[in-house]
Amino acid sequence: MNVTGQKFVYDYKTDSFIVTGDAVITQAKTTLTADKVDLMRRDRKMHATGNVHLTDPVGNIIASDALINLDDETGLLTDATVTDHQETYRLAGKKVRKLLGQHYAVLDGFFTTCGCEPGTPDWSITADDMDVHLGETGHAHNGHFDILGYPVIPLPYAVFPAATDRHSGLLTPRVGESGLRGFQIVQPYYWAINKSSDATLALDTETSKRVGLLGEYRLISGIDDYLVADVSYYNES
Secondary structure, eight states, rough: OOOOSSSSETTTTTTEEEEEEEEEEEEETTTEEEEEEEEETTTTTEEEEEEEEEEOOSSEEEEEEEEEETOOHHHHEEEEEEEEEEOEEEEEEEEEOOOOSSSSEEEEEEEEEEESSSOOOEEEEEEEEEEEHHHHEEEEEEEEEEEEEHHHHHHHHEEEESSSSOEEEEOOOEEETTTTTTTEEEEEEEEEEEEEEEEEEEEEETTTTEEEEEEEEEEEEEEEEEEEEEEEEEEEO
């Protein structure tokens, strides 16, 4: 373990350091920075306060206060936000208990995988109580499904995917009816090809008019460097 800071106070009775001013604690590939850290070496615990930032190869945690067990990196976080380095998800809460690995118990929680730029995401799930295992699933109690920050659908209890990677699979179908086309259903399938490309394929059935196939291929290889190709085929006979 590496410890740096502007000021150190050592208590030999408890074998603990109080580090203030740009405190930095490094252990293996995990780094914690804070305004103040109380490092209890005998108990293998630390209490960090003020602008707490914990980073490791998996993700980033920002909090106002953190009590962390150094042996298994579990802990209790206050006013915390958890993201990965690509910011593909955002998990936040007033109180966040970090369990083993990427498992979190959250009070007054918030979760979204819809872009983590500053501002309100297109959709999110908020709840009084959440249990989220990143990369797998999450459970929400007494919550809401929010659109643009507004609660739309109440969720007394919900199970939701908390995967941090894209996955191939069926998307929500589009259903309609008209006097010209009859009953219409468009069932899309999402194909995660690799990290820089994906595609959407869809079957379009219109009972009074035609049957068709739709496809869109997307490739991005850099900032403002992308390709989108659309193709469609309909049989109207």
